[in-house]
Each structure stands twice: as structure tokens, then as C-alpha cells.
Amino acid sequence: MPIQSPRPRINFPTVDLLTWVFEDETYPYDRSKPLFVSAANPKKFLTANGLRELTLNIGHGLQELAGVKAGDVVLCASPNHLLYPAVLYGTIAAGAIFTGANPTYGEYELLHQLRDSGAKVIFASSATLQVVLACATKLSIPKEHIFLIDGSRGDLRGIEDLLDFEGRDWRKLTKFREVTTTTAALAYSSGTTGLSKGCELTHWNMVSESASFISVRDKPHLERRKRDKSHPPRVYLAFLPFFHVAGMFGAVINNTRSGHLTHIVEDFTFPTILDAIQRNRVTDIHIVPPIAVLLAKSPLVKNHDLTSLRCIGSAAAPLGSEVALAVERVLDPDGSGKVRVSQAWGLSEAACVATLFDYDDWDEETGRLAVGQLMPGVEAMIVDEDEKEVQQGEPGEIWLRAPFVFKGYWKNEKATRDTITPDGWLKTGDIGRMDHRGMFFIVDRKKEMIKVKGFQVAPAELEATLLLNPGVADAAVIGVPRYGGEHPRAYVVRSSPEVTAASIEAWVAKHLASYKRLTGGVEFLDSIPKSASGKILRKFLRDRAAKAPSEGLIVARL
Known part of the structure; x- marks a missing residue:
């Protein structure tokens, strides 16, 4: 039988996204006060009323200046920016479809997204302009359809040109x-x-995801604020990229709807994040595991006053228990319990989050390993390789069904059929399990599991174990072919020059079962390749292993 969410059912409103964020009055707030603020310059801010006005200006401007029509695609290739929310909403106000691109993309990657989406208009920034212009030339996108989010340059229009309408x-x-x-x-x-x-998200997907999240994460706080105006507000710091669903929903959409003051980090570096938390007395941050590792291990943390922090939510990839607890120890050395780390789990194909904890809850029983319970409106199945449901507590692939399961992959019917069953189940590709409390645990991606002598080995478990080593700054694990089988190989970033491959192998052998040993070898790197959302880009490591299998490698004895 499908697993039902234990949380109260909610009625999802039948409205478009802009009506949800700008006109729904379930949880009213003062829309004349600052909502989004530049973390670097607090004199630059947007109120909710101002954001709505910009949204309508940009929507009209896109129609008049760029000829945008209903169903056209508008792409934003920019780092986080104070005006990014206005570009997102303004695109939708024009009747168009918004898509955000990773601002670190090279020409090959951006060309793919532009071609695949069929985008007719591009928002760029000074940081991405060179790549954008190269792509626009190849795709015959006229300069008149390029707008700079940080202001006009030369013969290129700026976002301000759209505001004249x-x-x-x-x-x-x-x-x-x-x-x-x-x-x-x-x-x-x-x-x-x-x-x-491209994951196609409808208005229904986006509104139901936001409503479900807010009912779990924000409702108690918002209702208390409604009764008691003196109850301290939550202050967010937004540094996860807005082109990704974690930033788009976690910072932009949900906070526009709930009214949480949000400081936007436009220059993403770890010291910038620490400075912004200290300066703005931030209470809430959403992070990814690489940021958790830095919070736990970086000496920079001790030089900053981070005592305002209360809630740290981690997602995008599994976070090991020891790293999560280490973050709490660093930020709350006296053990008062004022700051807690909790995990959530989701994916772009489910709009954003599918499981999470209530605002004042966390996983004490397993040391922060759980990713929470199903959100309202979600049902799940955990199935084996034969697509039969497993017993409670056993691992398998998680399938989801919810109002916010995406419409399908953009112009890719085959991939959609392979991912969504005829009766609406989304095959997530994530291996997980559920315990007696209804708490979910993520083991790893199905495609990334390493099969060793008949056993399934999760790279995430090996990586969490490696990160416990004081001499390891970062790590990634893949399976490599050797002796007719698959073997775990570790790529390690050292924090101490004394660390050797032999010491790494011994560490893993001491902590884990014999079949999880690093029989595929150890290689030292300067950095681990990761996406902007913090996921390890294992395909680059697999390519590296295939092209130069022995370069820089020390192989463990079988």
C-alpha cells in the first residue's frame, strides 16, 4: 500500500503563481517593508509592493520591447541578484515561461539549454555577458532580445529599459x-x-509545492506572529542559486508569500556568507553539504559571530551525521540546543521538496540522518528492482505521487514516459528507506550505487566516513571497473600534507565492512567537481578514471 503523509491534509488553491505570492491573504504581512535586501548593501532593497510593481512593468516591457507572447521561453543567465525575483515574476506576468541557467556555464552548456528550451529572450549580467553573446550569435538571437540585469552597457539594453512601461x-x-x-x-x-x-513545472505544481512547504515550515511561526506582533521574525540569508529549485522556492517564492526578510548574497564566497550572517543577524539558512563541511571545519568560522543562527536546513545531497553534529558543536559550543541542523529531500521533478521537518523539529534519534516525513499532499512507495514494494525499513527506489510532481520533461516524451508511470508515480531514482516513525532516509542515487561482490555500496556512506577524518577536507567516491568487477575509488582533497593513500584506506577499513574498502584506489585532487547546488559531478570523475586510470592513483591491495 502507498505510504501516506502523516501530516494534515490541506486544500491547494486553484490560482496562478503570481496570485498566490502577491494576492493570497492567508498569512498577511506588511508589504510596504523591506522584503528582499542586498546582503552587501542594505540600502538596496525591494518591498513586496515594489516587487509587484516591477513584476508588472517587466511583464509589459517584455511584451512591447521583445515581442514576448504566451508560451515563449525567457532565460535568465545571472548570479543571484536583488532584481532576480522581479525577472522570474515579470517573465510569468508576460505570459511566458521562465528558465534559469547556471551562471558558471560555459558556451557548450548554455547553448544546450538555449537550444533545448527555445528561449527567445535572455537576461544576462556582466559576469555572464561574454558567454551569452557568443551563444546568442550562434543561435541568431538579436541583441535587442538581451537585457542586462545589472544595467545597460554600450548598445545592450538593461533591465531599466523594461521599467519604462x-x-x-x-x-x-x-x-x-x-x-x-x-x-x-x-x-x-x-x-x-x-x-x-528541462522539468516542466505548471502553476499548479509551483503553488501546491509552496503551499505544502509553508503549511509545514512556516504556519506555526506565521500564526504566532499573527497573534503576537512582538514574536521575533525570522531573517533569511539567500545564497543558494536562484536558477535551481532550492533557491527559487526556498528563498524567492516561499519568502515572497510568507514575508520573511531575506538578504540576498550576490557575490558567493564562504567569507561573504559568514560576513552576511554576522552583519544582518540571520536566523535561517538553507545549505548544501559542501557548506556544512566548511562550517564544521573552516577556521574562518571562529572569527565571526554567528550566534543569531537558529535553523539550518540541508538538502541537495545526503549529509552525514557526524558532519551535521559537528556543525552544531561549532555554532553552539555550550550545547544549549539553540541551533539545529535538519535535512530535507526533494528533486526538480517534484518542484522542490518532498520530505522535511517541522520548523522546530529535528532528528535526535539517528543524529540528524533522517530527511523528515512526507509533506502534505504527498504519497510514496519504496520498491525493489522488480518494482515491488519492500517491507518497512528496507531500502529501495522511492516513488512519489503529489500535486507538485512535474508535468514532464520539456519536449522529451520518451524521458517522461521512462520517469512517470501511467498512474502518475514519479520514479525518483533515489534509493531510500522509511523507519517506524515515518521518517525517510536517503541512501544514494540509484545510478550511483556501486555493486561489490553482490553487495550494494552507497558512495554517500563512504564519503561521510572519509569526511570524519581530520585530514580530509573533501571527498567523492565512484565505482571503477577492475578485475571483472566494480570497486570503490576515493577522490580526496587533503587538509593536511601528511595524509597518505595508505592512511585513507586504513581509515575506511577501520570504520566500515570489508566489502566497502577502497579497492579501486585513492587519488588526491585539489577540489571535488560539484554542481552549483552542491551535488558531486561524478560523471567528471568517471571520465577522469576512464581516460587516465592510473594517473596519480594508489591502488589498495585486494
Whole structure:
């Protein structure tokens, strides 16, 4: 039988995304006060009222200056920026489909997303302009359809050119068929195993995801604030990329709806994040495991006052228990329990989050390993390789069914059929299990599991074990072919020059079962390749192993 969410059912509103964020009054807040603030310059900010006005201006401007019509795709290739939310909402106000691109993309990667999405208009920034212009030339996208989010340059228009047009209200969607079939955004999957695919998210997907998240994470706080205006507000720091669903929902959409003051980090570095937390007395951050490792191990942390932090949510990849607890020890050395780390789990194909903890809850029983319970509106199955349901506690692939399961892959019917069953189940590709409390645990990606002598070995477990070693700054594990089988190989970033391959192998052998040993060898790197959302890009490591299998490698004895 499918696993049902233990949380109270909620009624998802049949409205478009803009109506949800700008006009829903379930949890009202003062829309004349700062909502989004530049972390570097607090004098630069947007109120909710100001954001709505910009949204309507940009929507009208895109229609008039670039000829944008309903169903066209507008791409934003920019790092996080104070005006990024206005570009997202303004695109949708024009009746178009928004897609965000990784600002670190090279020409090959951006060309793929532009071609695949069919984007007709591009928002760029000074940081991405060179690559954007090269791609636009190859695809015959005119300069008149390129707008710079950080202001005009030479003969290129800036976002300010769109603001000259009087605001025009968006087309309201009020019928179920409209909201469930009208695409609002294309969220491109991280492409950790190949070229990224566009996940088609409808207004229904995006509104139901946001409503479900807010009912779990924000409702108690918002209702208390409604009763008691003196209850301290939550202050967010947004540094996860807005092109990714974690940043798009976690910082932009949900906080526009809930009214949480959000400081936007536009220059992403670890010292910048620490400075912003200290300066703005931030209470809430969403992180990914690489940031958790830095919080636990970087000496920079001790030089900053981070005592305002209360809630740290981690997602994008499994976070090891010891790293999570180490973060708490660093930020709360007296053990008062004022700051807690909790994990959530989701994917672009489910709009964003599918499991999480309540705001004031965390996993004490297993040392922060759980990723929470199913969100309202979600049901799940955990199945074996024959697609038969497993017993409670046993691992298998997690399948989901929910209002926010995506419409499908953009213009890719085969991939959609391979991912969504005829009765609406999303095959997530993630291996996980559920315990007696209804808590979910993520083991690893199905495609990344290493088969060793009949056993399934999760790279995430090996990586978590390696990160316990004081001499390891970062690590990644893949399976490599050797002696007719598959063997775990570790790629390690040293934090101490004394660390050797032999010491790494001995560490793993001491902590884990014999079949999990690093029989594929150890290689030292300067950095681990990762996506902007913090996921390890194992395909680059597999390519490295295939092209130069012995370069820099020390192989363990069998």
C-alpha cells in the first residue's frame, strides 16, 4: 500500500503563481517593508509592493520591447541578484515561461539549454555577458532580445529599459484545467549523469509545492506572529542559486508569500556568507553539504559571530551525521540546543521538496540522518528492482505521487514516459528507506550505487566516513571497473600534507565492512567537481578514471 503523509491534509488553491505570492491573504504581512535586501548593501532593497510593481512593468516591457507572447521561453543567465525575483515574476506576468541557467556555464552548456528550451529572450549580467553573446550569435538571437540585469552597457539594453512601461496586470488563472496545464517554469535538472533536461513545472505544481512547504515550515511561526506582533521574525540569508529549485522556492517564492526578510548574497564566497550572517543577524539558512563541511571545519568560522543562527536546513545531497553534529558543536559550543541542523529531500521533478521537518523539529534519534516525513499532499512507495514494494525499513527506489510532481520533461516524451508511470508515480531514482516513525532516509542515487561482490555500496556512506577524518577536507567516491568487477575509488582533497593513500584506506577499513574498502584506489585532487547546488559531478570523475586510470592513483591491495 502507498505510504501516506502523516501530516494534515490541506486544500491547494486553484490560482496562478503570481496570485498566490502577491494576492493570497492567508498569512498577511506588511508589504510596504523591506522584503528582499542586498546582503552587501542594505540600502538596496525591494518591498513586496515594489516587487509587484516591477513584476508588472517587466511583464509589459517584455511584451512591447521583445515581442514576448504566451508560451515563449525567457532565460535568465545571472548570479543571484536583488532584481532576480522581479525577472522570474515579470517573465510569468508576460505570459511566458521562465528558465534559469547556471551562471558558471560555459558556451557548450548554455547553448544546450538555449537550444533545448527555445528561449527567445535572455537576461544576462556582466559576469555572464561574454558567454551569452557568443551563444546568442550562434543561435541568431538579436541583441535587442538581451537585457542586462545589472544595467545597460554600450548598445545592450538593461533591465531599466523594461521599467519604462506602465504596469499591466497578468492574466489570472482560476480554472483547474488552466493551472494544471499552463507551464510557468522550466527547471533544468542538474545533469550530474548527462546533459540537463528541462522539468516542466505548471502553476499548479509551483503553488501546491509552496503551499505544502509553508503549511509545514512556516504556519506555526506565521500564526504566532499573527497573534503576537512582538514574536521575533525570522531573517533569511539567500545564497543558494536562484536558477535551481532550492533557491527559487526556498528563498524567492516561499519568502515572497510568507514575508520573511531575506538578504540576498550576490557575490558567493564562504567569507561573504559568514560576513552576511554576522552583519544582518540571520536566523535561517538553507545549505548544501559542501557548506556544512566548511562550517564544521573552516577556521574562518571562529572569527565571526554567528550566534543569531537558529535553523539550518540541508538538502541537495545526503549529509552525514557526524558532519551535521559537528556543525552544531561549532555554532553552539555550550550545547544549549539553540541551533539545529535538519535535512530535507526533494528533486526538480517534484518542484522542490518532498520530505522535511517541522520548523522546530529535528532528528535526535539517528543524529540528524533522517530527511523528515512526507509533506502534505504527498504519497510514496519504496520498491525493489522488480518494482515491488519492500517491507518497512528496507531500502529501495522511492516513488512519489503529489500535486507538485512535474508535468514532464520539456519536449522529451520518451524521458517522461521512462520517469512517470501511467498512474502518475514519479520514479525518483533515489534509493531510500522509511523507519517506524515515518521518517525517510536517503541512501544514494540509484545510478550511483556501486555493486561489490553482490553487495550494494552507497558512495554517500563512504564519503561521510572519509569526511570524519581530520585530514580530509573533501571527498567523492565512484565505482571503477577492475578485475571483472566494480570497486570503490576515493577522490580526496587533503587538509593536511601528511595524509597518505595508505592512511585513507586504513581509515575506511577501520570504520566500515570489508566489502566497502577502497579497492579501486585513492587519488588526491585539489577540489571535488560539484554542481552549483552542491551535488558531486561524478560523471567528471568517471571520465577522469576512464581516460587516465592510473594517473596519480594508489591502488589498495585486494
